[in-house]
Amino acid sequence: MDVLLAPFQYEFFRNGTIAAVLVGGLCAMIGVYIVLRGMSFIGHGLSHAVFGGAVVAFILQFNFYVGAVSWGFIAALLINQTVRKTTISADAAIGVVTTASFALGVALISRYRRFSQSFDAALFGNVLGVTPTDIAVIVFVTLAATFMVFFFYKQLLFTTFNTEVAQVYGIPTVWIETWFALILAAVIIAAVQIMGVTMIGAALVVPPITMRLLTDSFHRLMIYSTILGAVTGLIGMYLSFYVDVSSGASIVLLQSILFCIALFYVAKIRNRRQLVETPVYGPT
Amino acid sequence: MNPLIELKGVAFGYGSFNVLEEIDLHLHPGQFVGLVGPSGAGKTSLLKLILTLLTPGEGEIQRVRPDLRITYVPQIETVDWSFPVTAEEVVLMGLDHRQNIWPWPRTRERKRAREILDRLEIGHLAERHIRDLSGGQQQRVFLARALVADPEVLVLDEPTTGVDVRSAENIFHWLTMLNKEGMTILLTTHDLNMAAAHVPWVVCLNHCIVAQGPPQEIFTEEILGDAYQGDFIVIRQNDLIFVQQRPHPHGLNEVLPDPVEGGLPNHDSVEKIV
Numbered sequence: 191m192d193v194l195l196a197p198f199q200y201e202f203f204r205n206g207t208i209a210a211v212l213v214g215g216l217c218a219m220i221g222v223y224i225v226l227r228g229m230s231f232i233g234h235g236l237s238h239a240v241f242g243g244a245v246v247a248f249i250l251q252f253n254f255y256v257g258a259v260s261w262g263f264i265a266a267l268l269i270n271q272t273v274r275k276t277t278i279s280a281d282a283a284i285g286v287v288t289t290a291s292f293a294l295g296v297a298l299i300s301r302y303r304r305f306s307q308s309f310d311a312a313l314f315g316n317v318l319g320v321t322p323t324d325i326a327v328i329v330f331v332t333l334a335a336t337f338m339v340f341f342f343y344k345q346l347l348f349t350t351f352n353t354e355v356a357q358v359y360g361i362p363t364v365w366i367e368t369w370f371a372l373i374l375a376a377v378i379i380a381a382v383q384i385m386g387v388t389m390i391g392a393a394l395v396v397p398p399i400t401m402r403l404l405t406d407s408f409h410r411l412m413i414y415s416t417i418l419g420a421v422t423g424l425i426g427m428y429l430s431f432y433v434d435v436s437s438g439a440s441i442v443l444l445q446s447i448l449f450c451i452a453l454f455y456v457a458k459i460r461n462r463r464q465l466v467e468t469p470v471y472g473p474t
Numbered sequence: 475m476n477p478l479i480e481l482k483g484v485a486f487g488y489g490s491f492n493v494l495e496e497i498d499l500h501l502h503p504g505q506f507v508g509l510v511g512p513s514g515a516g517k518t519s520l521l522k523l524i525l526t527l528l529t530p531g532e533g534e535i536q537r538v539r540p541d542l543r544i545t546y547v548p549q550i551e552t553v554d555w556s557f558p559v560t561a562e563e564v565v566l567m568g569l570d571h572r573q574n575i576w577p578w579p580r581t582r583e584r585k586r587a588r589e590i591l592d593r594l595e596i597g598h599l600a601e602r603h604i605r606d607l608s609g610g611q612q613q614r615v616f617l618a619r620a621l622v623a624d625p626e627v628l629v630l631d632e633p634t635t636g637v638d639v640r641s642a643e644n645i646f647h648w649l650t651m652l653n654k655e656g657m658t659i660l661l662t663t664h665d666l667n668m669a670a671a672h673v674p675w676v677v678c679l680n681h682c683i684v685a686q687g688p689p690q691e692i693f694t695e696e697i698l699g700d701a702y703q704g705d706f707i708v709i710r711q712n713d714l715i716f717v718q719q720r721p722h723p724h725g726l727n728e729v730l731p732d733p734v735e736g737g738l739p740n741h742d743s744v745e746k747i748v
Contacts, residue, residue, distance in 0.1 A: 226554075226557060226558070340577055341575055344566075344567070344569075345571055347559075347563075347567065348571075350557075351557055351559065351564075352548065352552065352553070352554075354527055354548070354552075355546055355548050355552075356567075357527060358525050358527065358544065358545065358546040359545065359546075359568060360570070360571075361571065405558065406558050406559075406560065406603040406605075407558060407559070407560055408557075408558050408559050408563055409563075409577075409578075411558050
């Protein structure tokens with residue numbers, strides 16, 4: 191019991207755990223839509239775009255969130271509009287918009303070398319740096335995203351399943367997609383501090399694809415994926431504390447191990463079912 | 475009687491390629507219309523123009539009322555079969571989302587979905603994943619989603635693609651029943667024999683309207699030859715019409731190897747098997 195409670199005497203662990211549980215669940219919930227739309231790369235890409243905005247904000251001496259939010263929103267809308275209005279595929283649009291933005295951040299860092307150290311936390315996640323302001327931002331984004339998913343659940347489901355047909359049935363798909371892009375950008379910005387730019391993509395994708403192996407129902411996938419994200423956020427924090435590795439890496443590694451276990455379990459079940467169902471022919 | 479949907483001089487194209495030209499079409503209440511024509515003739519584009527998913531380059535499309543309830547059954551190839559949804563979840567998508575803001579369906583909504591699934595004889599498959607259904611059952615799930623919205627106009631894009639003859643006959647039978655109950659139906663199909671047997675008004679399309687009218691008048695060798703640029707045989711027997719593209723002039727026996735013996739077939743081997 192001491193092993194479980196001891197870390198909570200430190201304020202940084204309490205703050206970090208709250209942030210990790212919320213961010214883990216949030217990323218896993220939003221990630222369901224991303225995976226089902228075949229846009230798994232967008233989390234990885236947008237987090238890099240946000241990094242560019244953060245660097246610009248630092249140079250212009252703005253607040254981090256001002257730079258990251260505006261940069262992330264613009265990148266998300268650019269990707270959304272490029273996919274809607276041209277024949278360019280989602281992965282190509284994500285690649286162009288977000289890599290260019292990341293390249294700008296890298297260029298600025300190399301130009302102003304004196305502060306490159308400050309961006310380690312943004313790149314790899316740093317639980318020690320979670321402030322009450324960060325937690326307030328994460329709580330606000332969690333509430334906004336949950337509100338959207340809860341009250342626009344059916345519209346989001348239909349739009350994700352088949353955007354064109356959803357439009358015929360009176361769903362305002364343009365509005366839904368635009369808001370979803372903005373919420374996604376907000377989730378990534380909120381998650382940067384705890385997960386790090388390089389790990390957010392996995393936190394968005396791994397829990398949904400793990401639970402997708404285990405359920406064929408959309409509403410169950412949403413619930414299970416969110417729970418998995420939140421629980422791995424909590425356990426990942428303990429691992430981070432006791433093994434002394436970065437929080438983002440420990441959460442993503444744990445999620446990846448669970449994905450491998452689910453993959454192995456499903457393959458085993460399938461093999462067993464095939465053995466039962468395949469008739470055996472031979473001499474009688 | 476005012477048409478529910480009216481197209482006047484509609485033209486549409488992708489870039490410099492004209493898909494549709496000079497389309498004048500009326501869809502009246504209670505009509506059952508089948509759009510036929512070769513692949514690439516513009517049938518799906520015409521449906522999408524009517525559904526306002528595409529905007530015409532020229533001409534205008536008018537609806538009798540802006541709130542005319544139209545539902546759509548898309549081509550089965552456009553569906554992501556790996557998407558995690560059950561048959562019932564797909565049907566519930568068709569309900570008016572403004573009537574219920576909560577994420578879960580009300581009891582009466584589920585009951586309505588079940589009634590429609592039962593009517594289409596797939597109520598027992600409601601909890602199944604859509605991937606685990608046969609082609610005919612999948613088509614019925616998407617037809618059920620369209621019906622649960624209680625449409626005035628039902629639009630279907632190739633509803634019998636990929637289903638066996640009996641399932642196709644059942645789908646056309648249900649559509650005929652719905653039409654007799656007053657529903658206006660517009661569909662595209664490549665199944666000319668089904669259209670001849672079930673659809674009372676046929677529009678033959680190949681970038682423009684080649685001809686339109688009852689199947690007895692439209693399914694002639696001349697009109698089909700014009701529309702498809704091919705050589706057709708049309709056989710009329712009692713009230714039935716059978717349409718067949720004339721085969722190319724080579725015999726099957728000259729081309730196919732004998733699947734039983736493995737060698738080239740001859741008439742003796744055929745007789746021996748028979």
